[in-house]
Amino acid sequence: MYRIIKCVLLLTIFSGCSEVQTPENSFHSRIINAQLPLKLVDIDWQNQKKILQVNDGIESRIEDTVREYYKAANFLDSLQDNYYIGAIRLQADFQTIFLVVLRHYPTGYTNSKVLFYDNDMKEFIPGTFDFNLLALYDNADRKLKISNLKELFKIETPEIQLVDFNGDGFRDFQFTSLKHNGTYNAIQTTIISIKNHKIDTLSTTEKVIGSYN
Numbered sequence: 001m002y003r004i005i006k007c008v009l010l011l012t013i014f015s016g017c018s019e020v021q022t023p024e025n026s027f028h029s030r031i032i033n034a035q036l037p038l039k040l041v042d043i044d045w046q047n048q049k050k051i052l053q054v055n056d057g058i059e060s061r062i063e064d065t066v067r068e069y070y071k072a073a074n075f076l077d078s079l080q081d082n083y084y085i086g087a088i089r090l091q092a093d094f095q096t097i098f099l100v101v102l103r104h105y106p107t108g109y110t111n112s113k114v115l116f117y118d119n120d121m122k123e124f125i126p127g128t129f130d131f132n133l134l135a136l137y138d139n140a141d142r143k144l145k146i147s148n149l150k151e152l153f154k155i156e157t158p159e160i161q162l163v164d165f166n167g168d169g170f171r172d173f174q175f176t177s178l179k180h181n182g183t184y185n186a187i188q189t190t191i192i193s194i195k196n197h198k199i200d201t202l203s204t205t206e207k208v209i210g211s212y213n
Contacts, residue, residue, distance in 0.1 A: 030086040037161035045143045109134035135180035
């Protein structure tokens with residue numbers, strides 16, 4: 001009887017140690033595979049067949065980006081997963097984009113961070129690009145929906161596409177958003193190139209499209 005009780009106690013101790021050593025990570029990156037040019041309106045956020053499994057390095061970088069975004073607002077880690085919408089992977093010739101889509105706190109506006117991944121070096125380019133989506137898309141239940149402004153101005157340009165900006169045969173990344181400030185509305189176009197393992201902004205332009213209050 002003594003041996004049986006001893007074995008039960010040992011099994012209980014080992015079982016408890018195992019639970020302590022393997023805590024569950026509550027963050028889920030929810031990375032969707034998509035193609036360039038990207039129109040966010042076409043993304044099916046619920047399609048499980050499009051969800052990617054990525055390596056720990058990519059998962060960790062996306063998680064760090066999300067946590068850093070909400071850090072300034074003293075946002076609790078336990079709530080961040082509810083405000084993070086998801087990420088989209090877009091592969092190009094030399095780099096891969098990871099578009100990290102976020103619900104801003106406390107306004108609830110749609111925002112995003114762009115990460116650039118070097119396909120040859122198998123690592124992320126230092127830094128991020130802030131890509132504001134608040135005037136183009138609303139969000140609910142981890143999905144995006146077209147904003148009233150996007151519908152009003154009939155904006156159908158892809159949010160991200162490849163262009164040969166300098167005519168040098170190398171394709172750059174073009175980001176298109178809507179800048180809205182009171183009655184001022186303009187299509188904002190930013191051209192980004194990756195040179196010498198750095199994010200290089202080649203051009204930022206605005207084209208006024210009308211007034212809406």
